[in-house]
Amino acid sequence: MSVLLQVRKLAAFYGPSQALFNVNLSVSQGHLVALMGRNGMGKSTTIGAICRMVAARHGSIEFAGRDLLALKPHQAIRTGLGLVPEGRRCFPNLTVFENCIAAAQPGDWHFDSVSQLFPRLHERRNQMANTLSGGEQQMLAIARALMTNPRLLILDEATEGLAPVVRQEIWTALHTLKQTGLSILLVDKTLSELLDIADHCVILEKGETVWTGIPADMSAEISDRFLGV
Numbered sequence: 001m002s003v004l005l006q007v008r009k010l011a012a013f014y015g016p017s018q019a020l021f022n023v024n025l026s027v028s029q030g031h032l033v034a035l036m037g038r039n040g041m042g043k044s045t046t047i048g049a050i051c052r053m054v055a056a057r058h059g060s061i062e063f064a065g066r067d068l069l070a071l072k073p074h075q076a077i078r079t080g081l082g083l084v085p086e087g088r089r090c091f092p093n094l095t096v097f098e099n100c101i102a103a104a105q106p107g108d109w110h111f112d113s114v115s116q117l118f119p120r121l122h123e124r125r126n127q128m129a130n131t132l133s134g135g136e137q138q139m140l141a142i143a144r145a146l147m148t149n150p151r152l153l154i155l156d157e158a159t160e161g162l163a164p165v166v167r168q169e170i171w172t173a174l175h176t177l178k179q180t181g182l183s184i185l186l187v188d189k190t191l192s193e194l195l196d197i198a199d200h201c202v203i204l205e206k207g208e209t210v211w212t213g214i215p216a217d218m219s220a221e222i223s224d225r226f227l228g229v
Contacts, residue, residue, distance in 0.1 A: 082150025
């Protein structure tokens, strides 16, 4: 299985403040990797560094054979990264359909196919994004990223703050996406769902990778030590 994304010894900063110290992770083609850790441990910062929105000063980030650290954010995204950011960040004064086509690229994912994944989006295609529920906005954010036809889909807090029924819809969609062979890097706090879907897990603690492995190898001791409240 070929490696699509490789992050090695990554250190990243917000201005003069160092947020990441030694992050190592990889995503193989067709695999789903869960990026895990308590709040404030560097998960969103790692995603920001991969997408070139957070300054990385040391280490390396390679995606599909390209050095992402040599690219600007818009250039990095065009290599095939599809980001579903924390907080959704839909364009509030555009319709569902307009949000989806704003950055769309040719490929298998188009409005009809994302509407099959999330039928509500078809029902609300002419509705302004700021009138949608939180769950519908999350579906829209995922659809918008898919319509860029990415090689790697990155989701930051995929189901945070959503009602249980909507969370289950999102997880069902993620299982479907995994079955299509799409590579996925996923952040979420629902441990049971993550372990059920992930091929590989990476745990961060204070800006460093402290554990990597398959879900079956994550013991209760590891979970309590690095993920417990």
